[in-house]
Amino acid sequence: MPRRRLIYVPFWATYVFLYTPIIVLVVMSFNAGKSPYVFEGLSLKWYGELAGNDTIRQGLVNTLIVAVGTTVLSTVLGTLLAVGMARHTRSRLLDALGLLPAVLPDLVLAIGLLVFYATIKMTLGLHSVILAHTVFGMAFVAAVVRTRLTHADTSLEEASRDLGASPLATFTRITLPTLAPGIAAGALLAFTLSIDEFVIAFFTAAPTEPTLPIVIYSMVRFGVTPEINALATILLAVSFTVIIVAQRMTRLTESLS
Amino acid sequence: MSRIRYTRHLPAATVAAGLVLALAACGGSSSTSADGAAPSAAAEQLNPNADLSKQSLTITIWDGYSPKDLADQVKKKLGFELKTAIHDTNETAMAKLTANADSGIDVAFVSGQYAQALNEQGLLEPLHSELIPNLANLYPEAAQLSFDKGNKFSVPYTWGTTGICYRTDLVKTPPTSWNDLLNPSADLKGKVTMMTTERWLALPALKQLGLSINTTDDKQLAQAKDLLLKAKQGGMLYDDTTFGAKLEKGEAALVEAWDGWCPTTNPKIKFVVPKEGSDLWSDTMVIMKTSKNKEAAHAFINYILDPAVHSWVGENILYKVPNKAAMDLLIKNNQDLLAKNTPLQMTPAELLKGESIVDLGEASTKYTRLATEISANQ
Amino acid sequence: MTAKHDIAPPGAPPGAPPGAPAGPSTGRPSRRSRGLGTAAARLAFLGPGLGYLIVLLLVPLALVLSYTVFRRGRFGGVVYEWTLENFTRLFDPLYFDVVLSSVKTATLTTLAALLIGYPTAYVIAGLPRKWKTIALIAVVMPFWTNFLIRVYAWIILLSGPGLVNEALTGIGLIDKPLQLLYNQGTIVTGLLYSYLPLMILPLYAAIERLDPQLREASANLGARPARTFWSVTFPLTVPGVLTGCVFVFVPCLGNFVIPEILGGGRSIMVGNLIRDQFLKARDWPFGSTLALAVIAVLVVLLFLQAWASRVYGGTEGRRA
Incomplete structure (x- = not known):
């Protein structure tokens, strides 16, 4: 029936649209020549150049530090917040506050923090980016963990409380283990969001400590060498691996729980 | 601290x-x-x-x-x-x-x-x-x-100094005036770029009009704005950082450029300071x-x-x-x-003929506004 | 750019797209019969996170808000003298038109995303389980490489000697390369490319939840497929549509990178204006006022969303 097939046109168009640029990037990263348009033969030379690029390496190190810091902070604060919001309050206002960082345009958050840091005269550095990223990192961890909490069975917690366990014991022995997959997913989310975040880092990083997206931004502005394509390809490969591993892990944890 | x-x-x-x-x-x-x-x-x-x-x-x-x-x-x-x-x-x-x-x-x-x-x-x-x-x-x-x-x-x-950098093989008559940048011949459409950094955006128009590049006179700036808007309607593109590379690839033919950023080591590319003068x-x-x-x-x-x-x-x-x-x-x-x-x-003597760009204090916002007016115009 | 809007939680089950709780579809937990615990426990759980959000979110936003009524300091910062000048300037056609045209661009992008995203989500929801997962991951995958690099790829694709022109010339549609870069269309393309998945995921979640029996019932009652779609399927997915629209519209409105890289300096959006007030003109109060305008647009949008989902709400097929 032609009408049925018609709906497949936008479906396939979506994937062509999403993947054409990426295929071009990957192919061009193996280009022997410098032109971004003409393929002049297979070569790994841009990967070599990339390995020798100190600015990119430094950016990568900074990004990883920021992402790890953000993940740790966001996971702890976000999990507590999620449990607190689900079990210890019914305030709609708090709900809204918890979600605000997720719906606020990043530019608005970025200038807010820039103004704030300037007002308290805080010296910028990687710590200022970590603090900034945690604002939204925490919100996303809280959101993911809450989804899990809402579906979780509360009878165990109630039983624990009825049997006289302290709130802390109930939390560490019962709630946390139930939430583990949600927390892991939230942490991974905070990590990946932080790694690719540009706008907030752009406004809150010290000029001496740019994160990788900032380095890439200044490189793109100066016209791009195929080094950038090589970098994109590597990021893509790493991400792909992470996705596969994450999928396996969730399946594993789900089958265990 | x-x-x-x-x-x-x-x-x-x-x-x-x-x-x-x-x-x-x-x-x-x-x-x-x-x-x-x-x-x-x-x-x-x-x-x-x-x-x-x-x-x-x-x-x-x-x-x-x-x-x-x-x-x-x-x-x-x-x-x-x-x-x-x-x-x-x-x-x-x-x-x-x-x-x-x-x-x-x-x-x-x-x-x-x-x-x-x-x-x-x-x-x-x-x-x-x-x-x-x-x-x-x-x-x-x-x-x-x-x-x-x-x-x-x-x-x-x-x-x-700032001048015009161009491809000798793509531009028929060598440019001599800022007008050649602001009002290029029809065949160059889509291949001409200017800089957007406020003061250098205004420079070609101000010099073309015979004015100081440090002017804070509203009427003079309005004249410059007209010229720049006309240039934009004529298909001007804007580029502060990659114009040299674009010239070498042939994506651009004639650009406003700082002298050092004009890749004149390429035999097809030349640099000229327009006759109306420029900056130092x-x-x-x-x-x-x-x-x-x-x-x-x-x-x-x-x-x-x-x-x-x-x-x-x-x-x-x-x-x-x-x-x-x-x-x-x-x-x-x-x-x-x-x-x-x-x-x-x-030589230094030749360079000193150019007008130095100085900070204009509060009046520098006029140039910010000018730049916004140009980029916001559709 | 808005990385925080970018990625679906990798471990989250399908049906829980990123930030889904922001959407109208997730209500409060329905079963809640226990007490709220002790005050101490409440403080221990809520204190750190809320304290953090107050200091690093509410205070900064309040600062931005308060800056709108002060004068600029010559070198950035602010002079504490009351003025309404920033608001007069906001309604200066020069700036107001940029705000309007940004709303237009964001709306256009959102509609385009809906047009292409809805059928895509619809098809994905009907796929066998295994393919469903693959199709969903494939939607999210592009987000896993740097946003800026992906945008840059469009320059390679759309430039004079680029692939798109080559292809068009190759099939004989045109005989001379088109100027595809550096115009309004390029910006919309870039925005659409960056945020399309944010439309597809909530739509998928909404469609997937539909009860297929509803459609069957409608068909059994003699409705044609088109009629079934418009009178049964679509209304039930409106909350998902609205969520998707908000997810796409918000990051589009605040964007400044895409207009800059793909716009060739020929058009700007309100994001560029805000960025420039802070990083170029060093006029923080006016930058704050522009940010306030963006927030105002969003508040209106969120109210619209809440209103619309209430109108369509209450119908079956949605999780209560």
Whole structure:
């Protein structure tokens, strides 16, 4: 029936649209020549150049530090917040506050923090980016963990409380283990969001400590060498691996729980 | 750390100096003295025999604007660590230098008018010329730049002018006037670019009209705006950073360019200063007041002014340096390069014919508005 | 750019797209019979996170808000003198038109995303389980490489000697390369490319939840497929549509990178204006006022969303 097939046109168009640029990037990263348009033969030379690029390496190190810091902070604060919001309050206002960082345009958050840091005269550095990223990192961890909490069975917690366990014991022995997959997913989310975040880092990083997206931004502005394509390809490969591993892990944890 | 916070623990004289400084910073519109001498009241005592190996230095500079191994050179010759931050435009550098109490930057590379603005804000350390003996290598003209006469707070690193850079094979008649850029022939549509950095966006139009590039007259700026809007409607594209590469790839045929960014080593590419005249710009080195490594900062600037070091700029990125000793060395060693590169051949006297861009204080917002009017126009 | 809007939680089950709780479809937990615990426990759980959000989110936003009524300092920062000048300037046609045209661009992008995203989500929801997962991951995958690099790829694709022109010339549609870069269309393309998945995921979640029996019932009652779609399927997915629209519209409105890289400096959006007030013009109060305008647009949008989902709400097929 032609009408049925018609709906497949936008479906396939979506994937062509999403993947054409990426295929071009990957192919061009193996280009022997410098032109971004003409393929002049297979070569790994841009990967070599990339390995020798100190600015990119430094950016990568900074990004990883920021992402790890953000993940740790966001996971702890976000999990507590999620449990607190689900079990210890019914305030709609708090709900809204918890979600605000997720719906606020990043530019608005970025200038807010820039103004704030300037007002308290805080010296910028990687710590200022970590603090900034945690604002939204925490919100996303809280959101993911809450989804899990809402579906979780509360009878165990109630039983624990009825049997006289302290709130802390109930939390560490019962709630946390139930939430583990949600927390892991939230942490991974905070990590990946932080790694690719540009706008907030752009406004809150010290000029001496740019994160990788900032380095890439200044490189793109100066016209791009195929080094950038090589970098994109590597990021893509790493991400792909992470996705596969994450999928396996969730399946594993789900089958265990 | 903010200077003002320091003052609590310092003797009365310094407190007074700090107050002057604070007032100068807050006063805003009150005074914009041309020689910028006012804030230098707070000069600090520096120790010429300080142990530099105990200091370290952070600079901010444009990408590719200094030798890749500069850090190694500095470590070997001066004995301290050098860290380099990159900024892509003056504005980015300014934002970072002015947004916070301490940016962590010791030495910044910014264009002259921005150095002037930083100084007026009281953010710069007055130079201790006795710690920079190599200042003697500079052309006498280098102390005549109107944003900082006498090099009180800035040392010029490079200087040059703005003109038209074009492909001889794609442009039928060689351009001679700013009008050739603003109003190009029909076959060049979509292949002409201008810069968007406020002052250089206005420059071609102002010069075309025979006006000063430092004008603050609303009527004159309105005339310039008309010309620039017409140019945009004619299909003008805007590019501050990649016009050289676009010319080489043939994606652009005729662009507004700083002399050093025009890739004239390519035989098909030429640079011309339009007959209506142009600017004299200078990128300078300045020392931040917040620096805790001021001795190292002076030693670094002195090292850059060494002829063998400074001539790297001319040899590798084709910018002229205001350093006579370095230019002499460049001319001696690079006859071929010089023959091919017309901008490099310009003398200080020729350069001084250009008008220096100076900071306009409050009136600089007029240029910001002009730039917004051009880019917002559909 | 808005990385925080970018990625689906990798471990989250299908049906829980990123930030889904922001959407109208997730209500409060329905079963809640226990007490709220002790005050101490409440403080221990809620204290740190809320304290953090107050200091690093509410205070900064309040600062931005308060800056709108002060004068600019010459070198950035603010002079504490009252003025309404910033608001007068906001309604200066120069700036107001940019705000309007940004709203237009964001709306256009959102509609385009809906047009292409809805059928895509619809098809995905009907796929066998295994393919469903693969199709969903494939939607999210592009987000896993740097946003800026992906945008840059469009320059390679759309430039004069680029692939798109080559292809068009190759099939004989045109004989001379088109100027595809540096116009309004390029910006919309870039925005659409960056945020399309944020439309597809909530739509998928909404469609997937539909009870297929509803459609069957409608068909059994003699409705044609088109009629079934418009009178049964679509209304039930409106909350998902609205969520998707908000997810796409918000990051589009605040964007400044895409207009800059793909716009060739020929057009700007309100994001560019805000960025420039802070990083170029050093006019923080006016930058704050522009940010306030963006927030105002969003508040209106969120109210619209809440209203619309209430109108369509209450119908079956949605999780209560």
